[in-house]
Amino acid sequence: xxxxxxxxxxxxxxxxxxxxxxxxxxxxxxxxxxxxxxxxxxxxxxxxxxxxxxxxxxxxxxxxxxxxxxxxxxxxxxxxxxxxxxxxxxxxxxxxxxxxxxxxxxxxxxxxxxxxxxxxxxxxxxxxxxxxxxxxxxxxxxxxxxxxxxxxxxxxxxxxxxxxxxxxxxxxxxxxxxxxxxxxxxxxxxxxxxxxxxxxxxxxxxxxxxxxxxxxxxxxxxxxxxxxxxxxxxxxxxxxxxxxxxxxxxxxxxxxxxxxxxxxxxxxxxxxxxxxxxxxxxxxxxxxxxxxxxxxxxxxxxxxxxxxxxxxxxxxxxxx
Amino acid sequence: xxxxxxxxxxxxxxxxxxxxxxxxxxxxxxxxxxxxxxxxxxxxxxxxxxxxxxxxxxxxxxxxxxx
Numbered sequence: 001x002x003x004x005x006x007x008x009x010x011x012x013x014x015x016x017x018x019x020x021x022x023x024x025x026x027x028x029x030x031x032x033x034x035x036x037x038x039x040x041x042x043x044x045x046x047x048x049x050x051x052x053x054x055x056x057x058x059x060x061x062x063x064x065x066x067x068x069x070x071x072x073x074x075x076x077x078x079x080x081x082x083x084x085x086x087x088x089x090x091x092x093x094x095x096x097x098x099x100x101x102x103x104x105x106x107x108x109x110x111x112x113x114x115x116x117x118x119x120x121x122x123x124x125x126x127x128x129x130x131x132x133x134x135x136x137x138x139x140x141x142x143x144x145x146x147x148x149x150x151x152x153x154x155x156x157x158x159x160x161x162x163x164x165x166x167x168x169x170x171x172x173x174x175x176x177x178x179x180x181x182x183x184x185x186x187x188x189x190x191x192x193x194x195x196x197x198x199x200x201x202x203x204x205x206x207x208x209x210x211x212x213x214x215x216x217x218x219x220x221x222x223x224x225x226x227x228x229x230x231x232x233x234x235x236x237x238x239x240x241x242x243x244x245x246x247x248x249x250x251x252x253x254x255x256x257x258x259x260x261x262x263x264x265x266x267x268x269x270x271x272x273x274x275x276x277x278x279x280x281x282x283x284x285x286x287x288x289x290x291x292x293x294x295x296x297x298x299x300x301x302x303x304x305x306x307x308x309x310x311x312x313x314x315x316x317x318x319x320x
Numbered sequence: 321x322x323x324x325x326x327x328x329x330x331x332x333x334x335x336x337x338x339x340x341x342x343x344x345x346x347x348x349x350x351x352x353x354x355x356x357x358x359x360x361x362x363x364x365x366x367x368x369x370x371x372x373x374x375x376x377x378x379x380x381x382x383x384x385x386x387x
Contacts, residue, residue, distance in 0.1 A: 087362070092362060099358070099359070301369065301372050304376055305373075305376040309350070
């Protein structure tokens with residue numbers, strides 16, 4: 001048994017099993033070359049599924065290509081597609097719908113997430129069980145969440161309307177969350193907040209747990225009140241983690257597609273039509289491939305810029 | 321090379337240090353994103369992409385600057 005686990009014995013067996021021509025070839029390679037040999041398949045895969053489509057999209061964004069007319073002549077249109085996207089009032093409206101969604105989801109998730117983390121950090125009896133319960137929505141698939149909230153929002157049989165009716169006295173079938181122009185934007189905000197507040201809570205909890213106890217002990221010696229300790233110690237020291245959560249949720253919600261597409265499909269009208277849903281409609285319903293490629297590049301540059309800030313914030317937290 | 325020879329220290333302008341320049345690039349990106357998402361002016365929306373692109377390019381360049 002010992003002999004089977006001996007690394008030298010394993011190495012000898014591997015050497016014996018390697019065909020002589022291959023062994024001769026490998027023996028001539030440097031460590032650097034072997035390292036490249038190992039990462040080459042991953043790089044090839046990344047090039048094929050990430051870099052090539054990105055470069056192809058950039059190329060298409062300067063043409064009038066339509067994917068439903070593959071045999072039509074493709075002509076270069078310069079930056080016309082970008083000018084169209086950036087002067088189109090409909091796309092601007094979609095950006096505003098995205099901004100409304102981003103603002104409220106980030107605000108609610110940060111406030112609720114931090115409050116939950118603060119409570120969980122008190123380490124009350126059964127806090128482990130409640131942490132697990134709170135984390136459940138985050139573990140579900142967005143497709144499942146979109147479908148079951150569509151049922152919950154049903155005005156006739158949905159549980160949501162009955163709960164609102166129970167607390168407010170409004171008849172449950174008198175309002176429609178998904179079908180109403182005023183309520184539909186809030187319906188997607190509620191679902192996203194329900195799903196992703198646990199994630200923000202986890203990051204905030206990590207921030208709160210990283211604060212050393214001796215700082216609080218020193219504050220106790222100085223007779224600082226709980227309120228003062230919160231504003232002078234807890235909040236400033238947890239702030240980099242809160243910023244990290246805000247940035248991550250900002251990037252994710254800027255790209256939000258699946259849950260909203262299943263829940264409202266951008267409706268009623270275009271009240272919940274976020275940028276990603278407008279992009280899908282332009283690309284796969286109107287088949288304006290060149291135009292939608294330019295739109296995709298605009299979104300990509302925005303997310304890439306935000307990701308740079310995110311990485312910077314992440315490094316700051318890491319160096320703390 | 322004798323032991324008393326010092327390595328040549330390249331002078332890098334203090335105003336071009338990585339920290340402040342990254343902060344400036346971050347501000348440009350943030351302004352670009354705000355211009356993209358604001359509901360007040362179509363002109364600001366039109367120029368948002370160029371602003372974000374410039375900020376991102378600036379960030380990529382200045383992140384290679386020395387501290």
